[in-house]
Amino acid sequence: MNHSPTTAAELRGLVNAVILPGFVGTTVPGWLAGALKNGLAGVVYFAHNIDPDAPGQVAALSAGIRAANPNAVIGVDEEGGNVTRLQAREGSSIPGAAVLGALDELSTTAAAGRAIGRLCREAGVNLTIAPVADVNTNPLNPVIGVRAFGADTALVSAHTVAAVQGIQAMRVGACAKHFPGHGDTVADSHMDAARVELSMADMREHHLPPFQAAADAGVAAMMSAHIIIPELGEAPATLNPLAGALLRDMGFDGLLITDALDMAAVRATVGPGEGGVLALLAGSDLLCVGNPLNAYTSGRDDASCYTEVYDALLAAAESGRLPVEVLRRAGARVATFVQWSQQEPAAPLPVTEPDWVEVAARACRVDQGAAVLTDSEAVVTLIDARTGHNMAAGPTENFLASALMDWHEVQEVAAAAVDAQALAELAGTEESLGEPVLVLVDCLSSPEQRATLAAVAAVAPHAVCINAGLAPAAGTPSATALATIHCHGFSRVSAAAVVRLLTP
Structure with a gap:
């Protein structure tokens, strides 16, 4: 597709359109409002953005974000079970993946997905970064564990599909994670480089099927893992074009979102800014910057975490190292997702939930x-x-x-x-x-x-x-x-x- 030459203002908008930062506070800070008005893709909520003592606060926050950018993506890690942001203080009211996998009732998993989707819609969230599609084959895994449906590939595949269908029945995007499979690691990629010492044949047999099943079920998004698979090279999958190509070869044309760029596999190597450039070149569409209150952000404020990535992308685009067409392609996928999420659910859904x-x-x-x-x-x-x-x-x-x-x-x-x-x-x-x-x-x-x-x-x-x-x-x-x-x-x-x- 031919495009007219890109102006400086258009280029800044294209760069903003692929960044998904976190921020501090329960209202929209000034820097964030300005970035949203200039085309920022959206935000990710963390527990510190939620005030459980103020009914309606999260919905009002979401409304404020969309007042600045009506097409904002608002994401949240809402897995149920151990990992929740919207119910962080009181704990999740929805069972987690390991509970659902142990019970092995697909209809119940789909109902849990609908409950997560409903919780998100009520909060004005249109993307939940769930379900976990990893097959937890290593019992020493320090970061997946009970967040996965189990250690059996077929079981995880089936429940991943059920969860995706339940979430997306509410017109909330699901995001299967962590591609191409974080289940056989013994390191936590938040804190260290995580390696999967498996052949690609093993990955294809045991770890890729849930992601293929999610793609076939129409999952809106997938999140990449900062894991190293030696057969694909020494770059973490998020930064590895071979991993990006692997996902697209599976027939997935939705949003590819990075895991947080402030995690150690990126932060302690190339850094979040360069990591964002490499991730886009590897096929990502949306850059999750991370939680600005994590201890390892080295005291930087939320605006600095965002601008570090923005400045690196803009410099790479201006130099030609990051082709404008890469930014356009990614921005188009984000826009397609937002258009889908703005529609109403196709049919009335039951509001009653299981006990x-x-x-x-x-x-x-x-x-x-x-x-x-x-x-x-x-x-x-x-x-x-x-x-x-x-x-x-x-x-x-x-x-x-x-x-x-x-x-x-x-x-x-x-x-x-x-x-x-x-x-x-x-x-x-x-x-x-x-x-x-x-x-x-x-x-x-x-x-x-x-x-x-x-x-x-x-x-x-x-x-x-x-x-x-x-x-x-x-x-x-x-x-x-x-x-x-x-x-x-x-x-x-x-x-x-x-x-x-x-x-x-």
Whole structure:
């Protein structure tokens, strides 16, 4: 297609049209309003943009963004389960992928997708960066885990399609991630370069099918992963033209969005600005800049995070290194997506949803029988043995403690405080051994968490382990001698499900 020569103003607009930054605050800051008026593609919301104490705040924020740019893309990581932004403080009311995969009811997964889509529409969001289409084949994976539907390729493919169809039934774009598959890594690409030591034949057999299924189902967008597949070269997939070509060869012509450019695989190598240039040259359409409040942004403000990428793109375009046609192609895909998202859902959809707590409870697996909290007067000791938090989810409240407090008095104990003296007090007298003790873990392969479980089991064999991480395969030896409830994630709905199982 022939185009007239590009003016300086047009070029600035084309550059803006492929950038999707984060920002700080619950209202539209001045720099963002100006960028939106000059064609900025849109924004990504993070938890700090949401004020749960102000009903209607998010919808008003979205309206303010669209007042500056009626065609703005407003995205959010709303996966359900562990990863939520719109419900970050209270925890997600919608089960996460591992819960849905364990239950393996496609109609329920589609309903969860509709619930996520409805939540987004009410907030004025037109793109949810979900579902996770990764096949979590490596149990040591530190960043995917319970965010995936499971470790079986066919199961993940089927549930990815169901989730996509549910989300997009609400005219909210779904975004399958993290192409070409982050499920077999042992590094978190937020903090380090992540390598997948698999052949492309293995990738095609085990990890690409869910993305092919999503493409065939008409998914609006896909998000690239900052992962290195040696057979494709040493560049992370986001910056690798071979990875971009691989996706397009699968028949996908929707939006290709980068994972955040402030993550280590990009930030600590070429940097976000150059990373944005390389990502566009590799086939990306929309550059997710990242969360300006992440500790690793080195104290830069939100406007600086945006301008670093904008300036690099503009310089590359002005020099001819970044062809204008690349920007036009990417901007056209963004415009096509926005036009689709502005239409109403094709048909009325049911507004009633399943009892999500009941859904999450049915998905739980109980090993060795779990004690029941029958004495409402009992003080529940809750030992939190978790050793950190998933970077994608961010730090959260202890939803299990909150759910328990609706029924019992709760004594919260950090695992670091469970020393010999504390264990002796926990054991106490013979009568006190009947007091309920729960130990919360999220990684049964963690030596620290296993040590806490063993120490507690030695003095309180009646204690119950609440595993919010991956469950071991059925029939395999348990990592603990304690009765265990595997709830496949840590969210408000899963915590309520555990309490429902313990207090029938």
